[in-house]
Amino acid sequence: MVLWEIKSIYIYILLKSFSIVMHKTLNFDSNCRALIIGASGGIGSSLPAAIDRLYGTNDIVEISRSTDGLDITNEESIKNVLSRLDGEFDLIFVTTGALEINGIGPEKTILQMTPENLRAHFEVNTLGPALLIKHLHKFLPKNRRGILTVLTARVGSIGDNYLGGWISYRTSKAAVNQIIRTSALEIRNKFKQSICIAMHPGTVKTKLTQKYVGKHPSVEPKQAAINILNVINELNLSDNGKFFDWAGNQVEW
Numbered sequence: 001m002v003l004w005e006i007k008s009i010y011i012y013i014l015l016k017s018f019s020i021v022m023h024k025t026l027n028f029d030s031n032c033r034a035l036i037i038g039a040s041g042g043i044g045s046s047l048p049a050a051i052d053r054l055y056g057t058n059d060i061v062e063i064s065r066s067t068d069g070l071d072i073t074n075e076e077s078i079k080n081v082l083s084r085l086d087g088e089f090d091l092i093f094v095t096t097g098a099l100e101i102n103g104i105g106p107e108k109t110i111l112q113m114t115p116e117n118l119r120a121h122f123e124v125n126t127l128g129p130a131l132l133i134k135h136l137h138k139f140l141p142k143n144r145r146g147i148l149t150v151l152t153a154r155v156g157s158i159g160d161n162y163l164g165g166w167i168s169y170r171t172s173k174a175a176v177n178q179i180i181r182t183s184a185l186e187i188r189n190k191f192k193q194s195i196c197i198a199m200h201p202g203t204v205k206t207k208l209t210q211k212y213v214g215k216h217p218s219v220e221p222k223q224a225a226i227n228i229l230n231v232i233n234e235l236n237l238s239d240n241g242k243f244f245d246w247a248g249n250q251v252e253w
């Protein structure tokens with residue numbers, strides 16, 4: 001009798017663990033459609049495989065400057081490229097951005113800041129995503145869950161800034177965070193089941209970071225894409241308009 005009970009408990013634990021592994025709750029299935037803007041980038045180009053791996057879909061539209069001539073700082077260019085799309089997308093990603101523009105790297109002091117560089121960062125990292133959100137959110141599903149994820153950066157957090165430096169990049173990311181928050185509140189009024197978030201992908205080995213990553217712990221783009229998907233999969237409607245990092249922790253503004 002005792003032996004039988006021990007065997008039953010053992011079998012129960014085995015089955016339970018198996019079912020936990022097998023049934024991670026997925027919020028999308030293989031019918032979901034994804035749209036990636038900035039698909040030529042390190043992180044953007046790694047997302048399709050991660051989406052396919054988690055949800056089993058390859059209905060993924062990839063758009064980039066290199067392939068499609070999209071210039072996110074030009075509204076006509078955005079309208080033109082997006083006019084080729086139709087239907088709804090369950091998952092929309094904005095993965096564009098720049099740290100070094102026109103050969104100028106991040107500033108170490110405000111004395112290195114120039115009007116040209118600050119403007120250039122606002123063009124690519126703030127205006128670009130703002131125009132994209134303006135023209136992309138209409139593709140979110142009307143009657144089911146949809147998620148618009150915009151990659152920003154933890155260094156755009158004002159509350160979390162204890163190091164200084166990188167003033168143009170930081171400021172352009174802080175500004176885009178406000179744009180994401182503000183748009184998310186409006187998007188929710190039109191798309192009741194949609195969520196729009198700002199996401200810090202972690203330090204990732206891409207072209208953007210290659211000169212600056214140094215000894216800072218970093219991950220491969222493939223891993224970053226998996227991390228992003230895992231966070232997105234767990235989001236609730238109450239997470240709309242928030243700023244998350246790659247591990248699912250909320251980042252202060």
Ligand SMILES: NC(=O)c1ccc[n+]([C@@H]2O[C@H](COP(=O)([O-])OP(=O)(O)OC[C@H]3O[C@@H](n4cnc5c(N)ncnc54)[C@H](OP(=O)(O)O)[C@@H]3O)[C@@H](O)[C@H]2O)c1
Nearest residue numbers: 038040041042043065066071072096097153203204206208
């Ligand atoms: N890597 C990191 O450690 C890290 C950390 C924090 C935040 N982030 C953020 O994550 C995002 C993606 O970074 P990443 O590391 O994947 O960068 P990346 O490999 O350098 O890719 C940047 C992407 O942005 C596109 N892009 C830049 N300017 C554009 C413009 N004017 N019009 C259209 N597309 C433009 C590039 O297009 P083309 O290549 O086609 O020209 C490329 O697809 C950025 O917003 C970045 O700030 C990255």
